[in-house]
Amino acid sequence: MSSMNRREFLQVLAAASAAGFALNSRELLAAQGADKHYDLPRYGNVHFLHFTDSHAQLQPVYFREPNVNIGFGGAAGKVPHLVGENLLRAFNIKPGSLEAHAFTYLDFEQAAKTYGKIGGFAHLATLIKQLRGGRPNALLLDGGDTWQGSATALWTKGQDMVDACKLLGVDMMAPHWEFTLGHERVKEIIAKDFKGKIDFLAQNVKTNDFGDPVFSPYAMREMNGVKVAVIGQAFPYTPIANPRWMVPDWTFGIQDENMQKVVNEARGKGAKVVVVLSHNGMDVDLKMASRVSGIDAILGGHTHDGVPHPVQVKNAGGITLVTNAGSNGKFLGVLDFNVSNGRIAGFRYKLLPVFANLLPADAAMAAHIAKVRAPYKAKLEEPLAVSEGLLYRRGNFNGSWDQLILDAMMEVRGADIGFSPGFRWGTSILPGQAITFEHLMDQTAITYPTSTLTEMSGEQIKTILEDVGDNLFNPDPYYQQGGDMVRVGGLSYSCDPSAKMGNRIRDMRLGDTPLEAAKKYKVAGWAPVGEGVTGEPIWEVVGKWLRDKKVVTPRKLNQPKLIGMEKNPGMA
């Protein structure tokens, strides 16, 4: 920047930016002071680095945060149920800044062009090495949903991610989607790859018959003279939200009472700091923190909430910090405790967004990723179509990516109605970007990808919508499952999230015609949790449709009419 001063440079960049140029240069980011972004001085003597829900995204990606993330009852307007400007205000984040882009959907297309892609394990590795340099003996915790979400993770049965995590230096992990590789594969990875290297922790998974623990509930370490314990919490509703037959011998659940026992045991063995590495989802973590005492922090995931500061929850034993560290490799949480005389004297927390343009790729990790991708390169990079509009998934109701999947399924299968699961993972595509086969797999890479065409009565359709609605909107977090609402195509409806189960879904129509309870409709769907369903994988159905279209016009979102949510800070 010798030929122009900083102000002039920024003006030029702003003009170029407005004209739609890609401005993901390190100089621009440096000019905004973003190069200081990762200078995080050490605090205290106990350190945890936490990432979660990467969904196997080894490479940098785009990921748009939701503009609908409704909370109500006790959760209305509270973290994590804040979106857009409400979130910025609550956490005092400057609009238009790098952080505003990381934590919100605001001005997403332009900001994504300006700041570039997020995440990527090679960039994450550099950040982790840098932080570990200043934080001796820091523990690296993986909150799970790490072995699923990409084509390569599916095709290598999670091996690409297992090897990446070992290279990254993960110390402990807690599971959810890992289980969809099947119980035998999970046991194999723990016995062969993780043994002596990574602790796979879950206090809430027991055998069906005698209730024996399946995994170690917790692990203890001595860190800089302080004994610390990390307790694992698996996603409590794995056998309900995902196929039961993949984990036939194990029972899950939240298991508060057992959590308390494990906390007490760890304290009894001298732990001065106790943290829970949780895959409960943030609302469940907040409730659990109020009921169980003796936990210093719950490092959470599952609900993919990027929460800048911890929520402090009071309970019988004092205060528990509750965090949630986003998804898709976008963030790294850094939690420092200052422990003196066996007591916690203070803490610092920072959720650092991982911007690929600000962190050089780590050579060893980049080499691993290149090696993993090499056999599949041509298949991954096959362009299927160009998207004219922005494609994203996250939000309580239909995102544009799911709308595309619904439109494709219904057209190919000749269905009246389409259902697509309310998954929270899946990367985003900017307008004008080519959709590759890899991008399609980012939305669909699961071990039960079968597409289905089923005849359902109007009554059955209503029952399904009510059922899924209750999993999302039940006022008690312990009855929620942490996904978003099932995405619906073809059928318009209105939804009152605060109504009781059975009364939330109303005014269901196909075009102008009300749905009839007894009439049968053709419903296209995918990802059946039952065993033995056969059919074409969803990526084949949508892949064909995309190749045929070549250019995909912006999708028209089939959003339900929401009742009574106009002033909710979880909507924008």
Next chain:
Amino acid sequence: MNILRRSVLKGASASGVLAAALAAGLLKPTQVLAADWNKAAFESKEAAGAMKAMGADAAVASKDILVKAPDIAENGAVVPVDVVSNIPNTVSLMVFVDKNPFPLSVAFDFANGAVADVSMRLKMGNTSDVRVVAKTADGKLFVATKEVKVTAGGCGG
């Protein structure tokens, strides 16, 4: 996992365990199987009717009955429910699933000061309250309730 314990117990029949309980005089077979069979209660299709037929409709809420059941059932066909009554002199426990076609699922009578501590697997078709009524030797009635959600599943984050 204790593989040996599992193999040994697979060899033992459930009826063997029950026979042991009967021999110890902890359950009263003749009364349960014949004399005390309350046909009206077990065949009632309404929770209120079933409770009335069992003489349990005036039960008072109590925190001394512990009902352990999942918040969301992993499989509605076999919902694990554990019940302990810490109320002194509990002589029977009755379990009602409000939304089941026949709400009265099971009733236990205890003799000789046996601890009222039972585990069962209930079949549930719908989300419902599970009500457990404890009756004491002097005829007092107490109730504890736990909601169990039964869901179609799928669609998790």
